[in-house]
Amino acid sequence: MNSQTLQPFGQHLLSTVWHAEHDGQRWHAGRLAPREALPVTVAGGTVHYGLSVFEGLKAYRGANGRPHLFRPRDHARRLQQSALRLALPTVPEALFLEACAMLLAAVDDDLPPMGAGAIYLRPTLYASDEGLGLRPGRRHGFTVIANPCIDPPRKQLRLWAEPVMSRAAPGGLGGIKAAANYAAGLGGLLAARDRGYDDVLWLDALTHTALCEAGTMNVFAELDGVLTTPPLDGTLLAGITRDTVLALAAQRGLATAEAPITLAALRAASAAGRLGAMFGTGTACRLVEIVEIGTDQGPIVPTAGDTVETFYQALKQAQEAGDEGWNWPVPASTVATAAVEAASA
Template sequence: MKTALAIEVTKTSQSKLAQTDFDNLMFGQTISDHMFVADYENGEWTNLRIVPYEPLSLNPANATLHYGQSVFEGMKAYKNDAGEILLFRADANQKRLNASAERMCIPEVPEEIFMEGLYKLLEMDADWIPQKPGYSLYVRPFIFATDDYLGIRPSQKYSFMIFTCPVGHYYAKPVTVKVEQTYTRAAEGGTGYAKAAGNYAASLYPALLAQKQGYDQLLWTDGKTHQNIEESGTMNVMFVVNDTIITAPTHTGTILKGITRESVLILAKEMGYVVEERFMTVSELEKLLQAGKLTEAFGTGTAATIAHIAKININGVDYELPAKGEDAFSNQVLRKLDAIKYGKVTDTHGWIRKV
């Protein structure tokens, strides 16, 4: 893609590439050389630039630090066998970023700025994209308020940035989860559907309590009754009963409209599975586990893609799920997704953008 926008480029004087151990990547800890930046002031996005990745200088009165006006996205770039850069559903991420921004009184980023800034950044840091199975370049676009003002109102200035980091697997093994029936992640009318920074901050304490008890994640329940399973800490969650995939609907506004979630459901229908977008209640889940009728449970998300759930705790009781064979739905759909993302098969859904 040829960049039509005027994007000023400043290359790093010393790349970190040669010092990076691509065989031992901790998720989100190794950052690529450059970042894309745009500033919002006087009603428009200006000063588009790519600069070396570096720390930010913030005024202590920065509005985001006090009032949390910040939204973000997560997506991945891959390389096919020919070394070409492939982006998976970046258009969906761009649209969801703007939906989150609207909820948080943040100005939308035009598609042209988002895409051309992203493409130019990926072209510059193409060598940071791992070219082996299971590895990718994680892409983090985000917007935050930059007013230096302590009054409570929407900021008048913002920064939009994109940086990237090479990553391996998010989870090295199947995860264990606990059904949370005390704390609330999101309520109807709130910001649960938005990728707002504050949503994740509010979930940290309950998640920490679960981790101290030996669980990797929570299965969040609805804020009204704590009876409906909504999502997991970093993922949408799905259950498999016979040939039916059950996952929570997103119409309540309390659940993130996961892009991987949507992709899995589309592929599931093509594979002949029945898809039910409805709430699984805690009691229903408990009965299925007691009867041994829940064949699979797994999370879906950009970071993990598919995260198998090995154990579910309900009301203090641990229920072990059977190990997943190659023919399990979650493994089948993971292989299909990976084949599309790495360019192994023809993309019939229009999900791949070639940089």
Template sequence: MTTDVMQIEFRKTERSRIQEVDFNNLPFGKHFSDHMFVADFVDGQWQNGQILPFDNFTLSPALSSLHYGQSIFEGMKAYKNEEGEVLMFRPLDNFKRMNESAKRMCMAPLTEEVFMGGLEALLRVDADWVPSTPGSSLYIRPYLFATDTFLGVAPSKTYRFCIFTCPVGTYYAKPPKVKVETEYIRAAAGGVGYAKCAGNYAGSMYPTMLAQQAGYDQILWTDAKEHKYFEESGTMNVMFVIDGKLVTPAVSDTILKGITRDSILQIARQLGIEIEERLVSVEEVISGIESGRLTEAFGAGTAVVVSPFSVIGYQGKDYMLAEHPAEKSIAVRIKNYLTDIRTGKVDDTFGWVYKV
């Protein structure tokens, strides 16, 4: 954990908007907390750390990130325990992954002092925005973008780092229907699939829209070469329960190294559930549903946490997945345990929880 604290200038809002929010009805990503943290990379160093009222930026039309896509982000969550203390979940893992993305996108790396110092300062000033209602949390969005003003394909020399937050409820109101994507691709070997860069999400929107028009909520990406093996699903890593084992695609340079994914695997091992990280073919999953060997399929990510699929659509046919009682569902058992760790209801034997 960081011991240094950067010097941060505070300019608090004159009027909080918290009374305008119904914390019993929190749509995802619609309400923004009162403040944001901002720091700039100029002359080879991070400086100008500030807590400011949440507001618009003034940007040049020639801003390089708008033209050449040097933009990365992370997704995190904070919770409150029964004593009202604010808890973050694995923030240093997000910091490390953000710098992996920065390296791939040829951007200035963040220091732990800037990332953690800004994060802690922001959560302290906006602690009242962290919900305590079941199923809710404070979503945290750190992001980094290039700020040079020029036209020319070259890395920027200046960057802005910002963190803002929003209280959120459940991402999916009901188990999503997903469609196996066999035409478009999300990432190819040697590309930027493992980086959490803005362009990855922009490229996913058109095929996702087509799937939604066909009645699905999200798509299941397959490999770029053969469309034979599963990779991930929209905003989630994917997992399957086959013959009682938890099976998931192994991470690679085409798959985001999910922090929730890693947490689930560690919890599963502690619960004595057998795990396989390997290639998972579309054929294996579809035949597994038909034979009954596959009993669960779900997405895992910061926003969705654990989200069981209700339907997998493939080649014009929908394959239904049965909903299991909580005590018989591996996905539900792991989700409940993960939630209890995040909210301080059980001992954190993994060392994941960071108290603000």
């Protein structure tokens, strides 16, 4: 382990990245490079038109001391879906896996011991040619950035349900991991903070009555004993942690639902004692308790219970040690071998 003290998510970015270029015809062989040496033009589609999509996945050190990636193929597939929507060249799964495995091998010293943290990988796909005018990019870069970080601390968040601004509308980009979504979301985050809340809770763009997702998390509510999360209607990200929680809940025999959750339903359930815990999920934060939802009509306060701790621990176990029945953690060595085999096939 490197002597650098582990920091919270997003702060310590390693200099070594993995980088490949697409010339409009094909991907050229990727390589390790110093991040500072990569050319990024100010006069192209990424800076001007937001032609950029990305992923966020974590590598952990397992009990055997070896590194693994959590659900890397699901992240690779999601990046492909994001790319298609913005007319970016798709990154083949084998290339995505090769990039993650090669970078991980190069920065192995920075991967914390089991239980202490992870390396967050940020595969990023973007237009790299110059020229103004809205059109698909002609050249593209695919770069993976590495961020060693501490195990996410247990957090309790107060969310502000944004009544006016929207992050994503039907038919828009909300279902993909496009950089533009985060630009659209910044105003909501700042408005929430101005009101003394930690983060924004986005509502549906048409009526501002139903929950969508939080700033960088999917949301869950225990409603009438059913662990409920908003459906994937294209306006929110299909979180891989969300999917993992749904699977872990089903494994435990708990009732789950992917169904609309209105503020009115939450308020009524809260008044009738039918609202249990609420939490948010994401790769960076793992799982955080939502202790209040601020609205123009007054706060909604979920009921604390064991659910948050149960799922935090279940997720941590699944991410670090694996879970019988699923092949969620993929050893980095397997990933590298599969990538080499695919390349030579």
